[in-house]
Amino acid sequence: MVQEEIRRRNAGALLRHVHLRGPLSRAELSERMGLNRSTIMALTTELSRLGLVGEDSPVDTGRAGRPSLVVRPASERCYVLAFDVAVDRLVAARVGLGGRILDRREAVRPRAGPDLHDVVTVLARFGRQLHRAAPPGACCVGVGASYCGMIRPGDGMVRYGPDLGWVDQAFGDELGRRLGLGLPVSVGNEAHLGAQAEQQRGAGVGLDDLVYLHGDVGVGGGIIVGGRLLGGDSGYGCELGHMVVNPYDGRPCGCGSRGCLEAEVGERALLDAAGRPAELFGRAAVRTVADDADRGDPMAREALRRIGDWLGIGVANLINLFNPGVVVFGGMLCDLYPGAAAQVRGRIARHVLPVARETVRLRTAALGDDATLVGAAELGFARLLDDPLAALTAPVSPEVGVPTSAPVPGFRRRQQV
Amino acid sequence: MVQEEIRRRNAGALLRHVHLRGPLSRAELSERMGLNRSTIMALTTELSRLGLVGEDSPVDTGRAGRPSLVVRPASERCYVLAFDVAVDRLVAARVGLGGRILDRREAVRPRAGPDLHDVVTVLARFGRQLHRAAPPGACCVGVGASYCGMIRPGDGMVRYGPDLGWVDQAFGDELGRRLGLGLPVSVGNEAHLGAQAEQQRGAGVGLDDLVYLHGDVGVGGGIIVGGRLLGGDSGYGCELGHMVVNPYDGRPCGCGSRGCLEAEVGERALLDAAGRPAELFGRAAVRTVADDADRGDPMAREALRRIGDWLGIGVANLINLFNPGVVVFGGMLCDLYPGAAAQVRGRIARHVLPVARETVRLRTAALGDDATLVGAAELGFARLLDDPLAALTAPVSPEVGVPTSAPVPGFRRRQQV
Structure with a gap:
């Protein structure tokens, strides 16, 4: 049981490494994670079987010895939907494992006026379009959103959105319901998410x-x-x-x-x-x-x-x-x-x-103006990275809104909405 | 090996509980630490054998069943020397496990003038007096000091002491040398230590x-x-x-x-x-x-x-x-x-x-004006609380200045200085 837990944690750590740092050779992963090559091989084999990483032959370095395979995040296979409610625009994106923005939709937002229903209507339409446009076999593993206001930790409630005048609006719940993907929506404050994205992938690496x-x-x-x-x-x-x-x-x-x-x-x-x-x-x-x-x-x-x-x-x-x-x-x-x-x-x-x-x-x-969007995507990836083996193999309880009858339990494949 | 490491960690955690919270019954410890009663008993027996905790019969609660023994820190057995270089005074204290100030010396500090030598001379004299006055069998497990200036993390160097005009003075090393106890001196900034003390034992518990x-x-x-x-x-x-x-x-x-x-x-x-x-x-x-x-x-x-x-x-x-x-x-x-x-x-x-x-x-x-002194004492206790079994049983390498021939290796009993 302890062994199994260690294996799960290591799988999450390995996936996080390639998700945040991009393609890494097995040798580099071995060094960064302090694990031996055979453990790295077993972990990549398992993650590869689940479609989360791919392995490529490395470019010839000209050095002696068998070169180490390069492990890369499978960005087309697993993706999240990321949303950004900024003061001047509404953005939705399909973001692949590895943090790549694969597809996006954007609308100019009127400075004053739109209420929860208006904003969620636009975002949910974008989200469903992006989901439909994903390649066959790709699956959505989470949804994250950035909002330009004060967010209650834990439940995606907008406590205060100064520019829209929103007070205590259940933005996360409503967006999740309207998307209809059976996935919860994690919401964060735009500056918090921007900070995290810049630290993970930007000026603060x-x-x-x-x-x-x-x-x-x-x-x-x-x-x-x-x-x-x-x-x-x-x-x-x-x-x-x-x-x-x-x-x-x-x-x-x-x-x-x-x-x-x-x-x-x-x-x-x-x-x-x-x-x-x-x-x-x-x-x-x-x-x-x-x-x-x-x-x-x-x-x-x-x-x-x-x-x-x-x-x-x-x-x-x-x-x-x-x-x-x-x-x-x-x-x-x-x-x-x-x-x-x-x-x-x-x-x-x-x-x-x-x-x-x-x-x-x-x-x-x-990351320029995409810092907040990229940060929102990380919210969507959080559960997968915490425990990729459990996330892609174990059924999720109906309380979080994921039908256990989904093709890959816990996640939704691309489907007609 | 894993079992042994868990045992050591649990011993440290138990000691920290009674050190910070005062006497706790075995039942309370069991609940707070999430460990069963027999594990708590084994740990307290071992810590008791090392003289770090004592066990008392509880006050009769009038309730049925055998009452749980109360575990308390052995404050007279293990102590630290704590020092405080404040803008207006120099303080030294013997502080027992549990954070009790057992004995103290204090001198008014002239606002301007004293250099490193002057300050350390006073503090070292106080320290040796306190050490000599400790009861037989008591042992000093560490030394901590608070300083009213900027301290380099790690080595107790005063980077900048605005009121004394000190720049890059090796305060920790010098105090350790002059104390002659063979123990390193951990130094912290007064406000940092005051904050930690107030969080652990004061207004921020x-x-x-x-x-x-x-x-x-x-x-x-x-x-x-x-x-x-x-x-x-x-x-x-x-x-x-x-x-x-x-x-x-x-x-x-x-x-x-x-x-x-x-x-x-x-x-x-x-x-x-x-x-x-x-x-x-x-x-x-x-x-x-x-x-x-x-x-x-x-x-x-x-x-x-x-x-x-x-x-x-x-x-x-x-x-x-x-x-x-x-x-x-x-x-x-x-x-x-x-x-x-x-x-x-x-x-x-x-x-x-x-x-x-x-x-x-x-x-x-x-904690009033003792906040900084109490914080300094915690610096002195840090090594003991990290791993009490190792700290009181394993010899310490001479590099950190503790003669391995000391009666209890790693620490100094009271002795004539």
């Missing part, structure tokens, strides 16, 4: 301490401490957008306070500072300011400097508190950071203690 | 997420995230005292920046706000302001309000970031917090998002 700032209308945060997402006592930590940076004459914030980081560096602060009319908003308007600054427009440059100065104070505080290996700027901050970097670095030089300042790196999100 | 603010000349921080001290990429996180709270006309800070939390709420800020002359300083002066405010002195009250306002902004930011179960005020903030609480709570109400605000508690350090 190999680092256990990372701060991710996600800019859109406001500024969300995802903070990785010692390799784990900071949750806090009730799962609502990481709210760096509501750090007070301007206690005197701060701009009013959507939270009811003034001078919050997101009030000083969010979309409206930037557009106002750049003298844009109040009816202009959205990512395109933000990009225009960044482009104008690039071309030397004084008002746009001054706006970026102003944003950069407040952003720098916030980032300096975060570096003193978290001593991260990297600070990652995501969402619209990807567009703004290059033009604001001098101010941010200036504030860091002024406010951060040398020991933490010397080692920290500042980066824009390596 | 049972909580995995805690923010501890330690006030003295400045403000240090110890932050527990998910049950573990936040270290950061290189071990220098938690620097909440250098969070910028006043970016406009902030007071100058010792770090070279302006408007840091510690510049706005530290000792000098308070004494200046209360109109005290520049030559007054120290804990007694701080207490006088708090007492005067209590008696209704308007200037002292206004000073506490001012401090409370900046402290409140800092604490609000920390609650938004960490969603802690409790915020603990230690050091001189123990004295100031009661008179500043209204301002702090006002700022929290204004700036913290409701979900995190509803659950957080605000407390002064339950």
Whole structure:
């Protein structure tokens, strides 16, 4: 029984290695996992039988000896559906094992208005289309979603979605029901998921301490401490957008306070500072300011400097508190950071203690606008990676909504919906 | 071999339970550890044979059945030496298993001046006195020290001690050498140790997420995230005292920046706000302001309000970031917090998002000024608690400085020094 448990854990660990790092030779897996070659061979044989990995002959290295087979994630065989409810768009994707986005659908989202029913209707239609378009034999192993608001840990309930005005909406349950795939939907906050995706596959690979700032209308945060997402006592930590940076004459914030980081560096602060009319908003308007600054427009440059100065104070505080290996700027901050970097670095030089300042790196999100979507996909993969042998062989109890009569119990093959 | 390893781990876990929670019946231990009664009996017998726990008959509960024996830590048999280099005093204590302070020595520390040699001379003399005064048969199982500055993780090097002007001083090594007990000295930052002590034995028992603010000349921080001290990429996180709270006309800070939390709420800020002359300083002066405010002195009250306002902004930011179960005020903030609480709570109400605000508690350090000392003692107990059977039976290699000819190998009995 203990042996069996160890075997299951090792299978999960091996699958996670190739899922996160891409193709690895059996020799590399043996070294990384501290297991001998025959164990690695047995595990890959089993995972291969389940269709989760494939093995290829390696490219000839010119070295003596029999080269080690390369194990790769079978990205076409097992996939998840990933969804992203962002402030300006709705995205759905079919993401294969290994994190590859295989297919996607996207819709522009009106800034105000859509209620739970509207959003879920669009996403569920996209999801069913993606599912139908999957190749024969492919199977969906999970569903994950990213949402631009506060999510209750555990059940995918949107506690508070500031831009849509949602309060206590059962988003995860409703999306799962409307998809009709018999799979539960795991939901996470967009900045939390962006942080995790950047740590796993982006600007923070190999680092256990990372701060991710996600800019859109406001500024969300995802903070990785010692390799784990900071949750806090009730799962609502990481709210760096509501750090007070301007206690005197701060701009009013959507939270009811003034001078919050997101009030000083969010979309409206930037557009106002750049003298844009109040009816202009959205990512395109933000990009225009960044482009104008690039071309030397004084008002746009001054706006970026102003944003950069407040952003720098916030980032300096975060570096003193978290001593991260990297600070990652995501969402619209990807567009703004290059033009604001001098101010941010200036504030860091002024406010951060040398020991933490010397080692920290500042980066824009390596996954760009897909960071949140890729993070959502990982939620969908979680159960498979925890125990791939159980996930693909054991029937799942009806409570989680998976009919045990499905062709591969626990998962849904592609089928007409 | 696996069985043996499980036995060792269980012995460590049992000892940790009674060390941290005090006397527990065998039945309670069985329930908390998920082990059956006969395993608990075997473990307590072995720990008892090594002199680490004692067993007492329980008080008659009046209930039927044979009552379960109560297991208690043998606090007189095994002890550590704990040291505290604070801004205003040097403390040394003999602390018994179970965290009981059995004996202590204390000296007033001049604010400026003492170098490594001076400090270590006093502490080593205290340490040897405490060691000599221990009862026959008692043995010292470790040495821990708290220091009011930045400590390099791993080797007890003081990277930066702002109040003493120390830079890269090998405090741990030097104290170990001068103590002459053949035991290494583990050193930690005072606020980190205070946070851990408050979580283990003070205001944060049972909580995995805690923010501890330690006030003295400045403000240090110890932050527990998910049950573990936040270290950061290189071990220098938690620097909440250098969070910028006043970016406009902030007071100058010792770090070279302006408007840091510690510049706005530290000792000098308070004494200046209360109109005290520049030559007054120290804990007694701080207490006088708090007492005067209590008696209704308007200037002292206004000073506490001012401090409370900046402290409140800092604490609000920390609650938004960490969603802690409790915020603990230690050091001189123990004295100031009661008179500043209204301002702090006002700022929290204004700036913290409701979900995190509803659950957080605000407390002064339950261990008072001993929080840092008690935290230092835990450093000394770490090796024993990790594996009590190995620690008390296996010889320790000479590299860590313990002569293998010691009566109980690995530890030093009381002896004339």
